[in-house]
Amino acid sequence: MEWFCTDEERSALKARERRLTAAFRILAGVTAAAFIVICLLIRTENAQAMHLILMISTAFLGWACILLWILGVKDSRTQLGHLDMLREGEKDFREGTLTLTRDSVQIPKSIRIRKVLLDTGEASPQRLNLDEKWIPRLPPDGSKVRLALIHSYIAGAELLEKPEDTAAVSGVSRKPARIRKAAKLIPLLGIWTIAAVIFGSFVFYQITDTDPAHKITIYVDGELRNEAQLAARLEKELPEQIRMVQIHPFRYAMFGSAALKGADLFIVPDSEKDQFADWFVPGDEGRPVYDPETGLSVAGNWILYSSEETYRLYSGAESPHLEDGAARRAAELLLSMKTEKEEAQ
Numbered sequence: 001m002e003w004f005c006t007d008e009e010r011s012a013l014k015a016r017e018r019r020l021t022a023a024f025r026i027l028a029g030v031t032a033a034a035f036i037v038i039c040l041l042i043r044t045e046n047a048q049a050m051h052l053i054l055m056i057s058t059a060f061l062g063w064a065c066i067l068l069w070i071l072g073v074k075d076s077r078t079q080l081g082h083l084d085m086l087r088e089g090e091k092d093f094r095e096g097t098l099t100l101t102r103d104s105v106q107i108p109k110s111i112r113i114r115k116v117l118l119d120t121g122e123a124s125p126q127r128l129n130l131d132e133k134w135i136p137r138l139p140p141d142g143s144k145v146r147l148a149l150i151h152s153y154i155a156g157a158e159l160l161e162k163p164e165d166t167a168a169v170s171g172v173s174r175k176p177a178r179i180r181k182a183a184k185l186i187p188l189l190g191i192w193t194i195a196a197v198i199f200g201s202f203v204f205y206q207i208t209d210t211d212p213a214h215k216i217t218i219y220v221d222g223e224l225r226n227e228a229q230l231a232a233r234l235e236k237e238l239p240e241q242i243r244m245v246q247i248h249p250f251r252y253a254m255f256g257s258a259a260l261k262g263a264d265l266f267i268v269p270d271s272e273k274d275q276f277a278d279w280f281v282p283g284d285e286g287r288p289v290y291d292p293e294t295g296l297s298v299a300g301n302w303i304l305y306s307s308e309e310t311y312r313l314y315s316g317a318e319s320p321h322l323e324d325g326a327a328r329r330a331a332e333l334l335l336s337m338k339t340e341k342e343e344a345q
Contacts, residue, residue, distance in 0.1 A: 286312030
């Protein structure tokens, strides 16, 4: 008789469980380390690209951890528990003709089994249970066998007589339902993806933002292009207490004007200056940053000015950096960034 639950089987399964547990711990550590390293590498100029990398890497590494834990570690521990149950149970032996059915059942908190019919010549065949991973070791359908049973589970099989008519052998698949088992993890993988995006974005925005006392905020009534590069250039020249520069179009604060009102600097066309005059320092007439008549174009590589009117730079009345001079310094740096065309003139 071939026994399915041998000492060698258990030893091999135990070794597999230890290897997979170690691999899971390493992978979980790599996932955490990768998250931290990516966060440490985030800078103003690469923030958007690093945000995407953070989301993708966290999602995929998390998927790998989930699959390794459930299909590897947890499955091995479940198999070990089942083996121990079989090894400790009382054995019973039955003879009859064997038939493997299509019925596959997941026992809660245990293994997945396939139902096996054993025709012993009595009124109806006995319905027995077999661990799906042992299906390939079961004799072919129609065979006369002697089975070792423990609590209706097949623990071993001995082939007594092969079926005479091989054409009558059942065509039921003998492959374990691994794909179906993995498919059931899709909802869990989806939940992890959502959690990774939410948590990763929360951490990302904590890293890429700070309180108003440590950043300069510039709002532009117009379109921007690669504004992160402009912000990074300004950050390098500002005082040490300024850790960050943020440059946004007005529409960035479309759901509330509080952020706009508290900005340090504004770039506004002359046609709109009266609308936002209350946000500017009283008496500030604005310094030209774009003039189509003279060709002046400050930071024109990043700010897409309208070609029809003049734009001016204003200081914010509610800026927290009016007294420490950081807002003035940022304005000076910005005004010094003329386009190549203007510098040539």
